[in-house]
Amino acid sequence: xxxxxxxxxxxxxxxxxxxxxxxxxxxxxxxxxxxxxxxxxxxxxxxxxxxxxxxxxxxxxxxxxxxxxxxxxxxxxxxxxxxxxxxxxxxxxxxxxxxxxxxxxxxxxxxxxxxxxxxxxxxxxxxxxxxxxxxxxxxxxxxxxxxxxxxxxxxxxxxxxxxxxxxxxxxxxxxxxxxxxxxxxxxxxxxxxxxxxxxxxxxxxxxxxxxxxxxxxxxxxxxxxxxxxxxxxxxxxxxxxxxxxxxxxxxxxxxxxxxxxxx
Amino acid sequence: xxxxxxxxxxxxxxxxxxxxxxxxxxxxxxxxxxxxxxxxxxxxxxxxxxxxxxxxxxxxxxxxxxxxxxxxxxxxxxxxxxxxxxxxxxxxxxxxxxxxxxxxxxxxxxxxxxxxxxxxxxxxxxxxxxxxxxxxxxxxxxxxxxxxxxxxxxxxxxxxxxxxxxxxxxxxxxxxxxxxxxxxxxxxxxxxxxxxxxxxxxxxxxxxxxxxxxxxxxxxxxxxxxxxxxxxxxxxxxxxxxxxxxxxxxxxxxxxxxxxxxxxxxxxxxxxxxxxxxxxxxxxxxxxxxxxxxxxxxxxxxxxxxxxxxxxxxxxxxxxxxxxxxxxxxxxxxxxxxxxxxxxxxxxxxxxxxxxxxxxxxxxxxxxxxxxxxxxxxxxxxxxxxxxxxxxxxxxxxxxxxxxxxxxxxxxxxxxxxxxxxxxxxxxxxxxxxxxxxxxxx
Numbered sequence: 001x002x003x004x005x006x007x008x009x010x011x012x013x014x015x016x017x018x019x020x021x022x023x024x025x026x027x028x029x030x031x032x033x034x035x036x037x038x039x040x041x042x043x044x045x046x047x048x049x050x051x052x053x054x055x056x057x058x059x060x061x062x063x064x065x066x067x068x069x070x071x072x073x074x075x076x077x078x079x080x081x082x083x084x085x086x087x088x089x090x091x092x093x094x095x096x097x098x099x100x101x102x103x104x105x106x107x108x109x110x111x112x113x114x115x116x117x118x119x120x121x122x123x124x125x126x127x128x129x130x131x132x133x134x135x136x137x138x139x140x141x142x143x144x145x146x147x148x149x150x151x152x153x154x155x156x157x158x159x160x161x162x163x164x165x166x167x168x169x170x171x172x173x174x175x176x177x178x179x180x181x182x183x184x185x186x187x188x189x190x191x192x193x194x195x196x197x198x199x200x201x202x203x204x205x206x207x208x209x210x211x212x213x214x215x216x217x218x219x220x221x222x223x224x225x226x227x228x229x230x231x232x233x234x235x236x237x238x239x240x241x242x243x244x245x246x247x248x249x250x251x252x253x254x255x256x257x258x259x260x261x262x263x
Numbered sequence: 264x265x266x267x268x269x270x271x272x273x274x275x276x277x278x279x280x281x282x283x284x285x286x287x288x289x290x291x292x293x294x295x296x297x298x299x300x301x302x303x304x305x306x307x308x309x310x311x312x313x314x315x316x317x318x319x320x321x322x323x324x325x326x327x328x329x330x331x332x333x334x335x336x337x338x339x340x341x342x343x344x345x346x347x348x349x350x351x352x353x354x355x356x357x358x359x360x361x362x363x364x365x366x367x368x369x370x371x372x373x374x375x376x377x378x379x380x381x382x383x384x385x386x387x388x389x390x391x392x393x394x395x396x397x398x399x400x401x402x403x404x405x406x407x408x409x410x411x412x413x414x415x416x417x418x419x420x421x422x423x424x425x426x427x428x429x430x431x432x433x434x435x436x437x438x439x440x441x442x443x444x445x446x447x448x449x450x451x452x453x454x455x456x457x458x459x460x461x462x463x464x465x466x467x468x469x470x471x472x473x474x475x476x477x478x479x480x481x482x483x484x485x486x487x488x489x490x491x492x493x494x495x496x497x498x499x500x501x502x503x504x505x506x507x508x509x510x511x512x513x514x515x516x517x518x519x520x521x522x523x524x525x526x527x528x529x530x531x532x533x534x535x536x537x538x539x540x541x542x543x544x545x546x547x548x549x550x551x552x553x554x555x556x557x558x559x560x561x562x563x564x565x566x567x568x569x570x571x572x573x574x575x576x577x578x579x580x581x582x583x584x585x586x587x588x589x590x591x592x593x594x595x596x597x598x599x600x601x602x603x604x605x606x607x608x609x610x611x612x613x614x615x616x617x618x619x620x621x622x623x624x625x626x627x628x629x630x631x632x633x634x635x636x637x638x639x640x641x642x643x644x645x646x647x648x649x650x651x652x653x654x655x656x657x658x659x660x661x662x663x664x665x666x667x668x669x670x671x672x673x674x675x676x677x678x679x680x681x682x683x684x685x686x687x688x689x690x691x692x693x694x695x696x697x698x699x700x701x702x703x704x705x
């Protein structure tokens with residue numbers, strides 16, 4: 001049962017009003033959502049919010065926060081969020097980042113190794129996979145894209161919260177906004193930055209890489225690429241989960257993340 | 264009136280089942296391309312353009328698509344350059360160069376200047392955003408499509424008109440040394456005609472630039488709406504739009520008998536026809552449409568854009584109900600072919616039956632440019648040329664008379680945007696919807 005009622009507020013940074021969702025109590029935990037946007041408050045949020053205050057900025061251009069014309073790649077977006085943390089005096093902070101959000105977090109730490117105390121990167125993009133390819137979800141209809149994010153849509157109850165099968169015009173527009181902004185930032189090179197591994201190499205920020213063993217979006221090769229440059233990173237493989245292990249196996253996901261973020 | 268001839272230059276040898284299996288032309292493997300046949304076809308299509316000139320067409324129109332047997336014009340400027348030399352009278356109309364996917368406006372300015380010079384001033388430049396599939400093929404970011412288009416267009420105008428050398432620092436394009444030596448023969452630069460499939464943004468842009476807008480076989484009712492929109496925008500800018508601001512391209516096929524015309528005309532539905540140009544996920548990549556256009560699409564589930572509707576976009580990629588019964592699919596395609604004829608979006612028949620239909624199109628849409636779009640599919644050279652001859656000899660003269668009778672002035676006779684409209688004066692109608700109601704096409 002979900003008891004936390006997250007709030008949404010705005011804060012002024014980088015010349016715009018950034019919408020940010022907040023929920024829970026305790027030390028702040030920055031959450032960077034994925035390329036389809038903040039999917040709503042789920043069981044895993046609730047469990048982590050028992051001990052942490054989740055801060056979830058809603059990416060510029062994804063419908064709520066206005067788009068910033070000068071943000072044209074993920075490094076720019078990382079700079080924007082870094083500025084926000086600096087201005088809000090939130091750094092250093094722990095971060096949990098998903099998929100393209102993981103790309104952003106990696107760019108942030110590459111630019112400023114002190115910005116995060118600990119990083120949880122869930123199925124992160126950002127590095128060219130050692131093997132395999134990042135799924136070209138921009139060449140799929142949004143329905144196929146959504147379905148590709150979980151290994152077993154029928155048996156993933158919280159997937160219905162994101163996408164219940166029908167799509168209202170408002171949902172359609174929100175997903176299109178997100179996919180458009182994702183195309184703008186990540187089209188070429190596709191969802192990675194060739195210079196990023198060279199800037200990450202040798203950093204020793206405590207890092208947990210979470211992957212679903214049936215991830216159809218981000219291949220194992222991306223995790224390998226992160227491990228190649230962040231030698232100390234731990235890997236948690238969630239058996240049978242796809243790209244959204246946080247909802248596909250929330251108990252296991254919460255267990256490994258809580259264990260990692262334990263003080 | 265300017266009467267033009269257009270063909271997609273289809274690759275006529277691709278097995279239809281491969282297109283049906285793929286649910287689109289875009290994406291069919293190029294292992295089905297036979298270079299020998301391709302070589303023959305490229306040469307034939309150039310000859311066909313020369314034949315159009317011989318028959319008295321005012322213009323031959325070329326287009327460009329990438330990675331598809333639907334259209335072999337993957338580098339249209341190469342064909343235009345050849346036609347510049349081997350023809351002598353026809354205008355060479357490009358409908359158009361896909362600026363956002365070529366992403367090199369300086370090179371484009373140079374290529375087109377050469378074509379205009381070699382043709383001794385017969386080039387009509389036209390611009391398009393490139394089909395959605397082209398964004399994938401050329402790895403052009405669809406979210407910047409409109410920005411690339413606008414910036415490339417503005418740059419080319421500058422490159423042709425502002426003496427160099429100068430430096431250019433734009434948002435998407437940057438050049439250290441802009442000084443193209445060869446400049447167009449036509450001054451200040453070649454005319455520009457813009458083709459489209461009813462994008463509001465493009466129509467507004469055309470009205471602002473006083474460029475003729477050419478509807479590509481678009482449904483008559485919505486085309487009337489859009490031309491009214493163009494004329495309203497024009498009125499706000501202080502000019503009266505007229506036939507010189509509009510063009511219409513329509514699939515047209517003629518034969519000596521109605522039966523033969525109907526049989527061969529089915530080529531327009533080959534592989535699914537225009538609606539099967541590309542699958543929905545390739546037709547509308549993220550960001551290709553403006554936010555407003557996406558909103559319009561989202562809220563009109565039945566509304567479609569090149570065969571794409573919000574409903575289709577909500578479906579999975581390449582979902583299909585029946586993957587093997589292509590004969591059944593073909594039957595449905597024939598049904599859609601007949602429906603399109605009833606809607607006047609395809610005109611097929613003998614000169615006797617085709618002429619009144621095209622007259623109706625001209626009466627309703629009042630275009631200053633009319634372009635005949637030749638048949639798709641595996642149709643022989645002989646049948647294609649017969650269709651051209653019948654149109655050229657038995658339809659075109661009567662159309663010219665009719666155009667004169669109803670005052671369809673073209674953009675060569677009267678510069679688009681040159682008729683001033685004083686403020687406070689209502690604009691005059693640009694379309695005649697009267698004939699639509701009896702045809703059930705409102």
